[in-house]
Amino acid sequence: MQSERVVGQPVFRKEGLAKVLGAARYIDDLSMPGMIYGATVRSAIPRGRVLGIEFSPGIPWDEFTIVTAKDIPGKNYIAMINNDWPCLVDGVVNHPQEPILLLAHPDRHLLPQAVAAVHVRYEEMSSVHSIEESERGRTIIWGEDNVLKSYLLEKGDVDAAFAQPDIIIVVGEYTTGAQEHLYIENNGAIAMYDEHAGVTLWGSLQCPFYAHKSLMAVTGLPEDKVRVIQVETGGAFGGKEDYPSMIGAHAALLAMKSGRPVKIVYDRAEDMAATTKRHPSRTRHRTAVTKDGKLLAADIELCLDGGAYSTLSSTVLSRATIHSGGAYFWPNIRVRSKAYATNTPPHGAFRGFGAPQALFATERHMDRVAKAVGLTPEEFRRRNLLLTGETTSTGQVIRQQIDLQGWMERALDCANYREKKARFDRENPDGVRKKGIGFAVFLHGSGFTGSGERYLNSLVGVDATAEGRIRVLVSSTEFGQGTNTILCQIAAETLGVDYDVVEMAPPDTGIVPNSGPTVASRTAMVVGRLVQSAALGLKQTLIASGLLGERYLTEEFQAAAKAHIGKHGGLCSMSRYQAPPDVYWDDQTYRGEAYAAYAWAVYVAEVTVEVTTYSVAVDDFVALQEVGRVLNPVLATGQVEGGVAQGIGYALYEKVSWDRGLMKNNQMTNYIIPTSQDLPKIRVYFEEVPFEHGAYGAKGIGELPMDGPAPAILNAIAHATGEDFNAIPLLPEDIAERLAAGAPAAQEMATV
Amino acid sequence: MSMREFSLRVNGVERIVSAPPMARLLDVLRQELGLTGTKEGCGEGECGSCSVLINGELVNSCLVPIAQAAGTSITTIEGVGAHTKLHPVQQAFLQCGGAQCGICTPGMILAAVHLLEKCPNPTREQIEEGLNGNLCRCTGYMRIFAAVEKAATTIEAGVPG
Numbered sequence: 075m076q077s078e079r080v081v082g083q084p085v086f087r088k089e090g091l092a093k094v095l096g097a098a099r100y101i102d103d104l105s106m107p108g109m110i111y112g113a114t115v116r117s118a119i120p121r122g123r124v125l126g127i128e129f130s131p132g133i134p135w136d137e138f139t140i141v142t143a144k145d146i147p148g149k150n151y152i153a154m155i156n157n158d159w160p161c162l163v164d165g166v167v168n169h170p171q172e173p174i175l176l177l178a179h180p181d182r183h184l185l186p187q188a189v190a191a192v193h194v195r196y197e198e199m200s201s202v203h204s205i206e207e208s209e210r211g212r213t214i215i216w217g218e219d220n221v222l223k224s225y226l227l228e229k230g231d232v233d234a235a236f237a238q239p240d241i242i243i244v245v246g247e248y249t250t251g252a253q254e255h256l257y258i259e260n261n262g263a264i265a266m267y268d269e270h271a272g273v274t275l276w277g278s279l280q281c282p283f284y285a286h287k288s289l290m291a292v293t294g295l296p297e298d299k300v301r302v303i304q305v306e307t308g309g310a311f312g313g314k315e316d317y318p319s320m321i322g323a324h325a326a327l328l329a330m331k332s333g334r335p336v337k338i339v340y341d342r343a344e345d346m347a348a349t350t351k352r353h354p355s356r357t358r359h360r361t362a363v364t365k366d367g368k369l370l371a372a373d374i375e376l377c378l379d380g381g382a383y384s385t386l387s388s389t390v391l392s393r394a395t396i397h398s399g400g401a402y403f404w405p406n407i408r409v410r411s412k413a414y415a416t417n418t419p420p421h422g423a424f425r426g427f428g429a430p431q432a433l434f435a436t437e438r439h440m441d442r443v444a445k446a447v448g449l450t451p452e453e454f455r456r457r458n459l460l461l462t463g464e465t466t467s468t469g470q471v472i473r474q475q476i477d478l479q480g481w482m483e484r485a486l487d488c489a490n491y492r493e494k495k496a497r498f499d500r501e502n503p504d505g506v507r508k509k510g511i512g513f514a515v516f517l518h519g520s521g522f523t524g525s526g527e528r529y530l531n532s533l534v535g536v537d538a539t540a541e542g543r544i545r546v547l548v549s550s551t552e553f554g555q556g557t558n559t560i561l562c563q564i565a566a567e568t569l570g571v572d573y574d575v576v577e578m579a580p581p582d583t584g585i586v587p588n589s590g591p592t593v594a595s596r597t598a599m600v601v602g603r604l605v606q607s608a609a610l611g612l613k614q615t616l617i618a619s620g621l622l623g624e625r626y627l628t629e630e631f632q633a634a635a636k637a638h639i640g641k642h643g644g645l646c647s648m649s650r651y652q653a654p655p656d657v658y659w660d661d662q663t664y665r666g667e668a669y670a671a672y673a674w675a676v677y678v679a680e681v682t683v684e685v686t687t688y689s690v691a692v693d694d695f696v697a698l699q700e701v702g703r704v705l706n707p708v709l710a711t712g713q714v715e716g717g718v719a720q721g722i723g724y725a726l727y728e729k730v731s732w733d734r735g736l737m738k739n740n741q742m743t744n745y746i747i748p749t750s751q752d753l754p755k756i757r758v759y760f761e762e763v764p765f766e767h768g769a770y771g772a773k774g775i776g777e778l779p780m781d782g783p784a785p786a787i788l789n790a791i792a793h794a795t796g797e798d799f800n801a802i803p804l805l806p807e808d809i810a811e812r813l814a815a816g817a818p819a820a821q822e823m824a825t826v
Numbered sequence: 827m828s829m830r831e832f833s834l835r836v837n838g839v840e841r842i843v844s845a846p847p848m849a850r851l852l853d854v855l856r857q858e859l860g861l862t863g864t865k866e867g868c869g870e871g872e873c874g875s876c877s878v879l880i881n882g883e884l885v886n887s888c889l890v891p892i893a894q895a896a897g898t899s900i901t902t903i904e905g906v907g908a909h910t911k912l913h914p915v916q917q918a919f920l921q922c923g924g925a926q927c928g929i930c931t932p933g934m935i936l937a938a939v940h941l942l943e944k945c946p947n948p949t950r951e952q953i954e955e956g957l958n959g960n961l962c963r964c965t966g967y968m969r970i971f972a973a974v975e976k977a978a979t980t981i982e983a984g985v986p987g
Contacts, residue, residue, distance in 0.1 A: 096863020308929025
């Protein structure tokens with residue numbers, strides 16, 4: 075396993091040089107001849123009918139290109155799962171900040187006043203602003219019952235388990251708030267239209283073929299008349315999965331009407347108010363456990379706030395549902411889950427994709443179950459963690475050699491958990507600062523859920539250029555996670571050439587095949603594996619043609635590739651996804667292999683709660699994970715550290731303040747993310763159990779680190795304060811309210 | 827707004843620009859001078875992506891009107907290093923994984939260069955404080971701290987970058 079030359083090495087990031095020089099070109103750094111600028115007029119109300127649109131005098135309106143829903147040549151929706159998300163409002167508004175009308179003008183500075191000079195008259199309708207209101211159903215805003223999607227997952231006989239004598243039942247309710255991605259680069263796109271070539275879109279985006287599909291629908295143009303090119307993307311985290319299709323469609327409509335290239339780049343306030351966030355959630359757990367601490371049954375009800383349109387909610391809910399059981403063996407489990415519509419901008423993909431919500435509830439709840447049965451959190455978990463050969467909540471047999479108990483022990487040792495716990499217990503009663511230590515054990519499924527990868531049917535290529543350079547052809551994009559680097563490492567390793575001669579083909583739908591969206595922690599494991607097999611095909615072609623021997627130097631390989639191109643006109647090898655043969659999944663019953671592989675982790679957080687200010691500081695953080703083979707240790711460590719930082723923000727800082735579906739704190743000034751002074755030392759450890767179907771044994775890594783920090787931190791706060799806080803974000807005022815009241819937490823436990 | 831001419835020294839070169847006096851330095855650098863390495867993240871001085879050095883001091887160029895920058899000497903990321911000769915901070919960011927998506931990187935590198943000029947051997951706390959005006963959403967800062975520590979060592983050892 076350690077014999078690889080390139081894989082597993084800390085080679086430099088492919089595009090790193092351009093980034094440190096400031097030479098990397100992002101969307102707002104680009105300009106086209108004759109380019110004009112676009113802006114969006116948005117709804118000011120959460121729900122209602124549009125009665126009229128008026129243009130105030132004082133603006134040279136004849137100089138503007140104006141686009142409304144009537145100008146859409148194709149379909150008025152962003153093509154996703156249900157196609158219910160309008161590209162532009164056509165009569166009815168369903169959330170604040172919904173796009174109604176588009177403007178474009180050569181002078182970028184004229185746009186804000188023009189947008190302000192468009193007055194939309196509405197007839198307001200009653201609106202819905204929480205899971206509870208949507209659930210109550212007094213106002214129906216989507217479908218027949220406000221339910222965007224629901225699932226029922228069931229294993230064993232839950233009701234019979236709860237009816238057993240001599241069991242302890244523990245119940246709890248856990249809530250999580252919305253979270254803003256706050257990528258430092260705002261959303262943006264440039265579109266160009268020409269009658270012969272069709273529409274070309276450049277964008278800050280994760281999924282070129284998603285934008286491609288939406289542009290085809292909106293413009294009515296055929297596949298070969300739509301081209302999408304990803305440019306350097308300044309952070310995404312899921313926030314540039316679906317919304318770029320919207321901005322791209324808007325830019326394309328303005329470009330088609332004006333006949334000029336159009337750039338739309340949001341400012342921070344617009345990006346924060348109008349684009350997607352992490353789904354808020356409410357999860358209720360009811361757990362049956364024996365008196366000696368063995369889990370018998372879970373009855374879980376999980377609800378997400380999906381916002382005004384269904385967009386990605388069904389798939390986020392699916393992942394949340396499957397992850398609800400956590401890393402435990404449940405003989406019986408039932409998860410009933412629903413995504414509800416509210417009159418809020420649609421919530422979307424954000425690193426973790428439903429799993430952070432589900433696992434916050436589960437891992438907070440497990441500490442409370444442990445307490446109810448009189449066991450320490452670690453001993454209780456030791457008795458219930460999944461073992462190789464056991465089944466998950468979907469009935470998937472864990473075939474991988476896992477050692478969750480051992481990994482938990484290692485993480486606790488790294489954090490000096492037992493010594494600190496005892497010391498804090500001793501010192502806390504007299505201290506003005508209360509210290510606590512807590513942890514979470516969790517998992518994250520790699521790749522699309524269930525049959526998803528089969529539907530994606532990804533295609534990947536590796537080719538050689540006439541100059542003898544090797545290119546990886548994928549639509550998988552780089553936005554900081556390291557796609558370029560690891561895919562080039564995999565290709566270089568397989569081809570037996572230097573990393574430096576391998577490069578990425580431009581992420582352009584006119585050049586690269588569809589290797590699927592860059593989401594779901596699937597790039598290293600699924601796409602990487604396809605790169606490996608395409609590269610192997612290329613090498614075998616050269617050897618079979620007699621141009622290359624069995625042993626060669628990089629230069630000899632390049633010479634052979636050039637000779638092959640000279641003789642045959644090209645050298646390219648493609649590889650298409652093939653599902654592992656023994657995988658079974660039922661979309662209807664949610665039974666079977668939910669994911670080809672899981673990554674596993676144990677995160678330990680140490681906190682200080684200041685009893686005078688009620689602020690919480692995270693003092694130390696241990697992040698131990700098993701993600702299969704680590705392809706690049708520097709990049710992998712960076713992924714974990716960044717995910718942990720976002721998780722700390724999710725738990726303690728990042729609060730979206732809503733006013734009837736509108737984000738009120740849509741500025742960096744008042745939406746607070748961790749700064750360089752707010753984080754503990756994040757200590758990262760890897761266990762490596764190579765996964766046979768992943769590239770060189772890799773599994774997914776990107777999302778996993780988002781799942782564990784919040785429950786670990788809240789468990790540590792419970793240890794420090796003796797109070798159960800079950801909602802995030804947890805701000806000082808929330809702690810003050812509880813501790814100052816002096817009242818004990820509502821006891822939600824009952825013994826049968 | 828009426829245009830006026832301003833002269834300033836940018837990355838060691840005298841430049842004359844024509845702009846409204848209240849035009850943001852950020853826009854003048856990016857649009858008039860084509861120096862797109864300086865990024866806009868928030869437009870309100872919170873994120874530090876638009877950091878540049880004015881007479882050696884670290885400032886957010888989104889908050890500085892061009893009139894105020896007239897006559898000063900400005901360093902942008904384009905003036906820190908070149909392909910052929912990276913600054914030790916840039917080299918260290920590359921080696922340590924200090925850049926992920928790269929959008930905060932130019933500002934972060936300028937903040938690090940500024941810190942090391944004022945404080946050549948910073949402690950971890952001084953690094954945390956020195957970079958606290960520059961937000962990064964990708965890295966969790968750990969690789970950036972490592973890069974600054976490495977650059978400090980390189981500079982101290984006098985190894986050319």
